[in-house]
Amino acid sequence: MSTEYAELVEVEVAYARSDTQVILTLKMRPGSTVEEAVKLSGILHNFPEIDLAVNKVGVFGKLTKLNTPLRAGDRVEVYRQLIADPKEVRKQRAAQGQTMKKGGGSLED
Numbered sequence: 001m002s003t004e005y006a007e008l009v010e011v012e013v014a015y016a017r018s019d020t021q022v023i024l025t026l027k028m029r030p031g032s033t034v035e036e037a038v039k040l041s042g043i044l045h046n047f048p049e050i051d052l053a054v055n056k057v058g059v060f061g062k063l064t065k066l067n068t069p070l071r072a073g074d075r076v077e078v079y080r081q082l083i084a085d086p087k088e089v090r091k092q093r094a095a096q097g098q099t100m101k102k103g104g105g106s107l108e109d
Contacts, residue, residue, distance in 0.1 A: 009072035013041035015050065017080065022046070028070065034059065035066035037076050050078055 008027040015022055024041045032040075034057055044050055056079045058064050070076070 009070070011037055011070050011073070012075040013037050013043055013078070014075055015043050015047055015078040017047075023075070030072070031069045033066060034064060034068045034070060034076050037070060038066075038078060043078065055079060055081065 007030065009030050011026055011028055011032075013024045013026065022043065024043065026037060026041055028037060028040065035052065038044065038050075038052065038057065044052075052066060056063055057066060058077045058079065059068065059070070059074050061077065
């Protein structure tokens with residue numbers, strides 16, 4: 001095993017849609033950025049709807065910037081845009097008199 005290879009760290013890049021989910025494992029230089037990981041993963045090619053100027057990204061569920069350096073074991077997540085604003089949906093349901101149960105379903109269903 002070469003010394004150069006031994007210095008690489010393992011990270012994951014994840015993206016999910018309603019019909020599919022992918023988690024790709026990469027080996028990168030320590031200090032590589034979130035953006036570098038997303039681009040190297042090939043996820044932009046496989047999911048052309050992703051636009052890094054629009055889609056938010058995070059590491060383990062915490063929003064982060066594209067230039068954030070990664071550490072060994074980090075999981076980069078590319079988030080889809082929301083179809084509806086959750087606050088607005090709750091307001092509409094409240095205006096209609098619907099009560100919500102824990103987990104988001106209506107008690108009336």
